[in-house]
């Protein structure tokens with residue numbers, strides 16, 4: 773079965789052979805102003821990157837761990853964030869395919885910091 777993200781069925785592939793993986797994304801501004809307090813923020817960067825500065829309230833689960841066992845988040849809503857949006861998009865794709873409902877923060881922690889918002893440091 774072909775797997776597609778955010779696209780219509782390409783020509784030549786019957787609809788029944790396509791599984792569409794729909795990913796949700798917000799930018800830093802939308803995240804900052806619309807963040808739901810009941811939804812976890814999972815930072816998928818390395819422990820070292822996380823300790824150097826992260827969005828307050830985020831928990832660190834490096835991408836390798838997320839993609840090894842995405843099913844542990846099945847049925848859950850969560851925000852995923854990384855440095856600038858690359859790894860969080862990968863995490864969101866794996867999580868969505870495993871039945872979770874992730875929202876990737878485009879622009880990531882770098883965007884958060886450059887917008888002047890506060891960061892926490894240290895492990896969590």
Ligand SMILES: O=S(=O)([O-])[S-]
Nearest residue numbers: 855856857858859
């Ligand atoms: O964290 S990143 O993959 O966007 S560089």
